[in-house]
Amino acid sequence: MRRLAEERTAPVPSPWMTLSGRYGRAVARACDMGIALAVLVAAQYYGAEYDLLLGGLMALCLLARRPFPGTVLAAVLTLSVVQFALHGLPELPLASAPASYDVAVLFAMMSVIHHSRTPWMPYLAGGVVLLASAAGTVETAAPGIEPSVDLESLLILWGLTLTVWLTAFALHTRRLYAESQAARAWHVEREQEQRVRLAAARERAEIARELHDVVAHSLAVMILQADGAESVLRKSPDMAQSALKTIAATGRDAIDDMHRVVRVLREGNPDSADSGPARRLVTLDEIKVVAERARAAGLTVDVSVEVGEGRLSPAEEMTAFRIVQECLTNVLRHAGAGAGVDIRLHEEQGTLLIGVVDDGAGTLAGRGIGGRSGGNGLVGMRERAELAGGSFEAGPRLGSGWHVRASIPTRTK
Known part of the structure; x- marks a missing residue:
């Protein structure tokens, strides 16, 4: 079979970028449980009455961050609002704010960026978290006094949020690139297989035509000549001899053509230097x-x-x-x-x-x-x-x- 003149290839992404199947699901579930456990442990370091409850609910929400990233972000932000509201009670704060378990908001934002299939969702998630961070730095000293913004805390929170957002967006872009490369490699492989099948079909059709031309014509001539030689063998030996010579010449030409076709089947290239006698022109x-x-x-x-x-x-x-x-x-x-x-x-x-x-x-x-x-x-x-x-x-x-x-x-x- 002739070799294809041109082969197209596509780079295959690294295996760690395209985890799939049972192994990929197990790794993803382990990561989700580890993140949730980290948020829960962080909540235990605070002594306010509702810190552990709020941290536990945030950790529980993060377990569903892959299938429902937008919903989880909304739930975690709602719990953060409740946390800051309990912290702002004038008598006794019932929750600590800001607290280290608020990192759940950043994890939820990363999930939206990484797993959402809507193009505008990563930008919406980043904007909402930035606004929530700004709201969390607003301080009210006493009734009747205008609230102020803790600029230092605001810069720290925004810097951290932007860093996490850019990192998640870069990973998201890399994942999409890896998926596109994997899809491209799959399509190129299918296309290559189709080209091979088409080339093989063309080869078979060409060989079938050659075989039909050689066998059908030669046998038709030889059969008619043999029938004619048989009928005139005793009456006209000269005509019978001429018919036998025609049969022999036709058979030799047919054998030469058959040898060429067989060489094509065996070696794939009838014109190569080591494929035997040259093709009869x-x-x-x-x-x-x-x-x-x-x-x-x-x-x-x-x-x-x-x-x-x-x-x-x-x-x-x-x-x-x-x-x-x-x-x-x-x-x-x-x-x-x-x-x-x-x-x-x-x-x-x-x-x-x-x-x-x-x-x-x-x-x-x-x-x-x-x-x-x-x-x-x-x-x-x-x-x-x-x-x-x-x-x-x-x-x-x-x-x-x-x-x-x-x-x-x-x-x-």
Whole structure:
């Protein structure tokens, strides 16, 4: 099989960026429990009546931060508002504020940035936490006195919030990049597999055409020649000898072509230096050879080739020869001995026109040659013409016989 000329690859992200499956879920759950435990432990260091309760509720909310990041952030901020409200009671503060377990707000904000699929949610979460931090630094000394802002605490809280936000946003961007690279690598792999399958299908179609051309034509000629040799063996030994020579020559050519096809199957490149004998070059001159063999098999063949020397490439000559060869094979198989065939090849305005017409040996199209409408031979001829950038047409003639017309764009050398 031929190697593909170009391979596209995509970088695969690091495994730690794309944890998935049971292992990834276990690691994520362990991280969530560790964060919640850290918040709960931090709340135990404060002696106010509701510190442990508020810290425990915040820790409990953080356990659901991955599936419901927005809801968890709203719940933790609500608990923080309650915390500051209890801290601001004039008689006896029932909660400490600010406290180290308020780090739960930052963890909740990170969850929104990292796990939310809405593009504007990270910015909204950052803005809300900054406003909440600013509100937490407002101090009221006594009734009737305007509240003041603890600027030092505000700068510390905002600096910490912005640092956490930027870190989480960078990790979020990196995760999205890793996911996009993994998806790209998957698509490239699927595309590469599809290209390999298409290349293999093209190879199989090409080999099938070659096998059909070699086997069908050669066997048709050899069978008709053998039948003719048998019928005249005693009456005309010379004619029988000529038929046997034709059978031998046809068989040798068929064996050479079969060897080439087998080399393609085994080695994948028929033109490599170590693939054995060079490929037999097929030209338009071969049309006269197969026409002569068809005459020896009992057909009346008239050939006209009006193409300037050097006007066709080897591939174009091969395509034209195979089409004519398949036409003669079909006449031998379906019309039999006694049929007349007219073959015309000529170049017109940069296009090679091929026309093959037979009279069907006088058999009406609807009676004797209807089976020729869908065989492998017609499919192969159509594929060859279309691969060369041309067109193909075949069908029964009015009355008896069959016609084939093909056009192939020429490339002047």
